[in-house]
Amino acid sequence: MFSTSVGAAAYPTLLPTPEQAATLRAVNAAACQVSRQAHVLRSFRNYDLRKHTYTQIKDGYGLAAQAAQHVIKKVAYAYATLHANIRAGNLGKAGSARRVRAESTPIAFRPDAAQPFDDRCLSWQIDARTVSIWSVAGRLKNLRFTASAEQLKTLSAYRKGESDLLYRDGMWFLIATCDLPDRPVRVPDGFMGVDLGIVNIATTSDGIRRSGKALNAVRHRHRELRRRLQAKGTKSAKRLLKQRRRKEARFAADTNHVIARQIVTEAERTGQGIALEDLQGIRDRVRLRKPQRVTLHSWSFHQLGAFIGYKAARAGVAVIHVDPAFTSQQCSSCGHVDRKNRLDQACFSCTSCGFAEHADVNAARNIAARGETGWAVSHAA
Structure with a gap:
């Protein structure tokens, strides 16, 4: 091969x-x-x-x-x-x-x-x-x-x-x-912000959410199966573990390929660039409860970002990485930042101007705005 x-x-x-x-x-x-x-x-x-x-x-x-x-x-x-x-x-x-x-x-x-x-x-x-x-x-x-x-x-x-x-x-x-x-990068007509997450794998600033429910269900099923087989410890259990290795990784990679292709295709169609969060070191920065840590450490956000990057390079779509700080707490309408703006995982309501939106869509719009600013600064004449 x-x-x-x-x-x-x-x-x-x-x-x-x-x-x-x-x-x-x-x-x-x-x-x-x-x-x-x-x-x-x-x-x-x-x-x-x-x-x-x-x-x-x-x-x-x-x-x-x-x-x-x-x-x-x-x-x-x-x-x-x-x-x-x-x-x-x-x-x-x-x-x-x-x-x-x-x-x-x-x-x-x-x-x-x-x-x-x-x-x-x-x-x-x-x-x-x-x-x-x-x-x-x-x-x-x-x-x-x-x-x-x-x-x-x-x-x-x-x-x-x-x-x-x-x-x-x-x-x-x-x-x-x-x-x-790579194709020459076109000057983008605005930016599409992409918020990467666990509940929703990728949410774009135009309001499209790619749910992670199916992927997380597969990972949970594989995790439970591995736990039972490892506890059993028999030769047949070890043989089954060997047969199933990398199966979850292949499924996640295929899911990431599909999502990355959809995002790049839409950006190419609309003439936009793609703005992504710079999530390097997130596993060291974030403090979560143990069940949440298991989910975070199995989350292939880096792979999805890499897939978007190389597919965008082939299509001539501009990609920029922005500072992710407070994107989930900042209002994409008035810019007010407050932890209380984020009511729960899905709901965002600004305590200053009253603007309400799905939390991931609001974060993606903040990322898009930062992408436009970052592009303007880095490509100033």
Whole structure:
């Protein structure tokens, strides 16, 4: 299978062979070896690791020269990501158990973890729907894959750079990077504000609300099923848990794709830009009761925002992120801010001018107004 990144996604299925499994096991065993040496030597740069480990893993694991280079590069990137997370505080404060464990343990790679291939290791024959790919058993030629007509068109026109061989849930994928050019951003005729929430996943300033009731019901059902299966603890329960993993995530992603496409299509039709709240760090800022925390931490608002962003870039629709402070307490009619304006989750009534509206629609209108102001400031002549 392959998927694309950098602005596109498609999923043709790569038909499996035993050599693919042996190849992933070999390169990831080699990656674990490189990781252990990097941890001992405290040497994490690609060039430095190559001096210490290239010959060892090339000869010891039967890797081709280019494959060995990619193994070392994969380890260097993994440590770069780890160190960036440590610096950002994502693994806790200095001395915390989680951070100490991360710093004191070499990074490990699963036997079926993804492995990058460049054009020296992998070639595509789009018309024949086959690939030629390096493996530990030699070059595999005429290896078939399946794809839709649209996916083949995207792959043929925009594929660029490396592809990753990936095994997931019994299927094989080649995740190919495709670089799609963005359309020039049109000067927006006003902005559509989008308020992201839990009860209503997305509410726009024109009054359209996308309810999160169905998605939250699915998540609650999955959560209860996981709890019962984990409590049962039998082999059949563990097998069922494994079969159902990522099912909820796929459902949420599909829901977010649909909502993002509707919002971008409407903005493109009306010539508007899209204003979104900058919700980075919301999980750390918000204080909620435990049942509400479970819902918040399973809420894929970042994914929905990212989907809106890349779909808007393809359509040439302007996107701006605004400060979310007090958007739910501010009156979109007179600008008065008061906690008492928000009567409950759904109702907004201004204590100053008497303006009443659905609370999420009112917040979306505030976001739209801030989007217009922010655009005017950032694009002033």
